[in-house]
Amino acid sequence: EFEKAEAKLLETHGKTWDEMFPAEWYHELTHIKMPKAGLLLAESLGGEIDELSNQRAWIMIQPIPFMEVESAWARVAALQAPDGMSEADFFAQMRETQMLDLTLPFSVQTPQWANYEPLSVKYTKRVGGQYFGLGRNNAHCRASFHLATHMDGEKHFHAAGRTIGQMPFDYWRGPGVIVDISDAVSNSSVYTPAMIEERVDIREGDILIIKTGWHKYGWNSPDSDEFRYMIKHPGPSPDFADWCIEKKIKWLGVDCVAMEHPMNTIQRIWHPKTFDEANQKLIDQYGQDWDEVYPLDKYYQDMHLNLFPKGIVHAENLGGELAEVGNGRYFIAAFIQKGMELASCWGRFVAFAES
Template identity: 70%
Template structure:
């Protein structure tokens, strides 16, 4: 059935369009005069009544060495092969009657429980074949087409699943599809996302990550068990994007920002050799190491990622309280350059002494103030008047649409200054002021 409508190759990511994305909660109502209220129960359709794969499908997926199987409904399995079967016995009776009529077998004959368990819980995981569920959005635009998929979940270290922003890239007009895939395959992809763990420190007095497992594979009948966790945390830990509404009440939430805002050409400025503890960096420093163009995404590498919690040189106080920050003219320069968004390999885009850290750490402030006087001949409040520079890059730039990412790390360690294609894949949080994300750079092969 699948290969009759799509060219599926070994090692592919496969996205299956069942049509049941039409029942997603954010889609228009589906009129049905025979349904209660005259409209379909969309949530029921999306989660309980959608189609699912045969047992042979999973065997075929193993033979094809698929990376990821994505679906446009609530589950990548048939709902009647999950606990939904026992939660909705009337729906199971209908499904089994349909199966008997079409295949002449009962449900357990068609899906022997022990074999199903072995395939789903042993064979597929051993081969690292993953499921991506509830893919909706612009999925209909890909019908029958091949695409380059970016499926980059948040790097949760202790949990079984993760949110993500799945994205498909198609070749630009006039470019051969195979040539496009070859370019993408040969490009270097750099990941700047820190591990997301219960050990990851949150900013200052924000909520840390807490993980609680509420289900285990061994807890239910064959094939129906799941490892499932509940996570609570502030968005201000690990690598995350601060959105406009984080500091500007009329600003957009993360989910209100269009996808193309989060990706595009940009520059990485490695100024790590120019800055030290509590230093102030300037636009001149940045432009001395990289060409910054109008409309760029700009990531600043101070070198302070090496003091993060997961580094051999970890020094949490240094990372949180002593990192460098921007000069007074930085925000105006960013506005003039029409910077799309910023990123930093430290806990804050602002200088820590232009945040509440100044009050919490008076001795460190004295040190920063003395250093500023020696370097610029001005004390802190003269160079950074509080009513203008408190949380400078938050309060002065967010109303201009210039937001920023904090806690960049991982591959940024060995990434030199230069121009890159930069992107962040953020879950589409419609009410969130900030959001964890997967931050990458793509460098075309020479």
């Protein structure tokens, strides 16, 4: 195949391959000059690309923010002006739009939930160690897909549900709200629909992002407290899932490790001391103990088992610029790999606000 390619090059340009692409020059161009100039390469594009032939578009690529590796999976999208809007006006509007990254860095230091497999990275190639220094970096990564900032798909808890890759791309984006309830929650506390509705103008069909303030205890924060982040985060009240169904919430997201209250998961058994503290807090607040407020047969993994069959899934471990975002309406999007077999998947989560 190389001989065929070189023959074609000679025919069209009158040069051999090494004359056209001197090895050291080409390596310096592609491995040094281009990266320094911020000119990176996206490969294996597909999907609806044929529909954009010879057309201008606002193109976005959102890679997973891997901290230790040289390449990353990404979801690529191309946006075009809606009917009735000129291309120039559309591009001007996009340039003025503020994009906020709600994603945590993805690292070997990222704690995994419970007994899931954490991330490990193994370099298999190094740029300076092969082919007289003309090699490339390459790493193999191993981890649970339920790690760092990720989307829980229907299939994660619903056997008849759709995988991540079976979800339509439109499902992952739309209007919604970010609501900051950090002033109203504390260790193992409960948040309610009323807390949401009194802070933001939430509408039917919205995407709902809940900012509890727990992102500040994440692994990459100067106030990192892994036990508090994983085991003592607040969670939804008993009526929360039914409220989400009534409001036809599209999907949810939260800045802690789970959309559930941790004491409505296996963590209740694994951390009995924390459960006793949470139970006493509930008694003090509502005058009832945990099993009276959250009967096990209905509320074990309530936000998973009762919402996923309704098509209402959620993102966990949000963070990043969420720390600086206030209450309000935004256009929210999740850029998630089209993994056809995946029940959950890492993603890049963003919110768009008018500048």
